[in-house]
Amino acid sequence: MEKYDHLKIEKKWQIKWDENKVFKSEVDYYKPKFYCLVMLPYPSGNLHMGHVRNYVIGDVFARFNRMIGNNVLHPIGWDAFGLPAENAAIKNGISPKEWTEQNIANMKKQLKMLGISYDWSREISTCKPEYYKWNQWFFLKMNEIGLVFRKKSNVNWCPLCKTVLANEQVLSGKCWRCDSNTEIKKLEQWFLRITNYANTLLEDMKQLKNGWEKQVLSMQTNWIGKSVGVNINFDLFIKNKKTKKKLKVFTTRPETIFGVTFVVISPEHDFIRKFKNFIINYNEIAEYKIRFNNYINKNFLKEKYGIPIKGIEVINPANNKKIPMFVSSYVLKEYGTGAIMAVPAHDKRDSEFAKVYNIPIIKVIAQYDNETINSKVMYECKDGVLINSKQFNGMDSKEASIKITNWLKNEGNAEKKVNFKIKDWLISRQRKWGTPIPIIYCKKCGIVPVPERELPLNFPKTYDEIYVICPNCNSLAKRETDTMDTFVDSSWYYMRYCDPNNSIVAFDIKKAKYWMPVDQYIGGIEHACMHLIYARFWYKVMKDLGIVAATGKEPFTNLLTQGMVTLNGSAMSKSRGNIISPNKISGKYGVDALRLFILFAAPPKKQLDWSKQSMNIVKGCHNFLNRLWRLFEIINMKSRFSASKQNKNEILLKMNFTIKKVTENLKKEFKFNTAISHIMELVNALYVYKWHSNDNGVSLQVYKNIILLMYPFTPHICEELWERLGNNNNISEQNLWPQYTIELLDYKKDIIEIPVQINGKLRGKVLVNLEDSEDDIKRKIKCNNKLLSYFNNKKILKFMYIKSKIVVIVSN
């Protein structure tokens, strides 16, 4: 037999799949559907190992599901708008469009070389007018239902990318794309009202409990940040007089009200402007505010430093005591009411502040375990029993929370309030290579949306094209020059895949109903609080617009977040120059070996570090495929020995067990690494069996199943061997997933070796017949001098035989 020529085989099958459009999918109501989606790539130029991991995992799902008879949709496309194209355009003197198209062509070639089973007829590219037209259409629709608004506010600005960013796109104070420190700017920008959906986004996560990882769910829960509390009014005390004017604060711990010894407002709070005339040190506060607005480094924010407001005090509604007011940057304007009641005894931040200004600290909650008040427990806000709280003394803090809220409410000083941390989605970007925002600014009519019939609205090519005619009054007006966040593109692309060439609507409702929701989504965890929140939001909006007919509230039923591929522990990136090229590896050892490596080297969720050893593992994977290849010839050879019936049953048992395990690993556990090792074991066992057997029928049966089981992982070599076995159907086009026979799984050897545990320690083994009783086994053990020596002359307190598993003896 010829040698395993991976280059030839891989090319042969890739051409065959491509020419015969094997993976093209159509709506078919007679077949169960399976929508397998991978996060669409940004066309940066070259595939890296992270892409390979993502897409190979996706391919395993797709191929496996075809084999078990599902109608699989496995599409791919390009997240083609974005800043790198603009930078490359300046650098290389070509247009962003050209640069992007070149990259797409190159990466498409690379994806085909990986043998991923995409339906290429559904390929989309978000920078094409046919696609981004619908971004604009969605914008107009959202505008109609009040989800679009323009607001001047403090926004995050990336000085390197020269654009604003959404809250989600600032990671620890740095730009998600270029890692530079972001700044705060006050600008008027376009927002989408994602906060309208905050509660729905949170509630609907209950439906994702089984299909999404806990980690992602908890990250989103945190990000949405629901907190239930109370708004409490504090009366203002101005010029030695109690007034009817009030300051509203938000708290989640109303039971600590008796411990409030001061209040703090944000430097940006409207209060300052409103009560300017009563604030004696207004100038000092205004100065502080300017410093706050101009701050560059965030350390200023971390300081527990503020300014006392002179001339105004507030009255604690619980005890009518007069307490001071402060301005400090540690109170955020955007959250709650922009003002807090400070309880220094039970809040670390408040206590730090109180120490600076010598404000009294009153403890109002005593912990249950009657500990003394020391510095450690001092500032914690644990549950306990109330003290120093008048009529509420002795009450449990949970109960007190309700009672105090009601008490304050009856006095007209409180109302229940729920707050969220999530902020509205800022979608304006000061970039050219993006979807133009379809808005016109007219001097007469104000802000006017571009009429739907004029979509797509293309980029202005010259400066003059910024000037347009107002659709309302026909006078000269200006276009919006900002573009949309590219996350808009990826918020609904999974719908477009269902009907990618539709020029009349964004997608056909019926087609989308057939395919949606996505059955398996695969991508990186870095999108947990970006794309995966935006996409869920968009889906809910589409439902509200009445264009989603699929059942269920969520777009992605199951989510697998694959771990990063790193080099020496850090992420591979162009700038670090530490990129391992998949092409080089596949050229030397084959695409199938590369695929096998990436699936076998680590479980999919775990980080996969490329080390010096990794190339050896690729080589090992190649060797294994070689071993599989040679087995083709060996199973037809004659052995000098003949196998016993038992040997035959054992190999069949092993085969059935392997089928069962691999099916489970693929279907619900996502354990590709152990699936592969089970198949390796079966291959090893088949080699051994062949040494002792002439029963080619059994060998062939096992071998065929091995090839079918391997197919989702290494499709090229499996198709080739399948063909060489004389089959005239391709695995790719059939429902050939092997079934196991339950009767064979029940097969047990007549005589098995059972471990014997004496007084908690493993002391030896005993040969046991399947039908042996406890007494039989006891007799056998007593005949074994070694085992007997451990409990001879002692009283047996317990003798236990757990069938086919273990014998337990306890003696005194």
Added chain:
RNA sequence: GGGUGGAUGGCGGAAUUGGCAGACGCACAGGACUUAAAAUCCUGAGAUUUGCAAAAAUCGUGAGGGUUCAAAUCCCUCUCUACCCACCA
């Protein structure tokens, strides 16, 4: 400060969910084949101690305690570590 994970040989990682820890693979060592190398095939191996050997004993899943005949797995305390969020009241 909050959240979610993780810690098993030289390495990547297994463990039927409480029942022989270290499957499978890499690296390593020995052997067969070969003029030689590669490839291939076979064999070995957690650590320590005893023994010429066959073998045996002890220890062993981050640390310490507990439950149990039996714990990598369950409970308590702690340490380290990764990721995400973070002055969110």
